[in-house]
Amino acid sequence: MLGLQDSRFYALKAKGQAPGWLRVSLHYTHSLEDIDHLLDRLQKAVKTLRGG
Numbered sequence: 540m541l542g543l544q545d546s547r548f549y550a551l552k553a554k555g556q557a558p559g560w561l562r563v564s565l566h567y568t569h570s571l572e573d574i575d576h577l578l579d580r581l582q583k584a585v586k587t588l589r590g591g
Contacts, residue, residue, distance in 0.1 A: 561581075563577070
């Protein structure tokens with residue numbers, strides 16, 4: 540589903556890691572600034588997790 544081959548999945552699992560999902564809920568009362576902040580933080584988190 541995530542494009543990982545079995546060997547890659549088991550290598551992550553052996554390290555105590557596993558691919559996962561992030562569920563985000565937005566409400567109509569959130570401001571554009573709130574959403575921009577959320578997206579900015581997600582981008583920074585992904586960059587950090589990828590080693591950048």
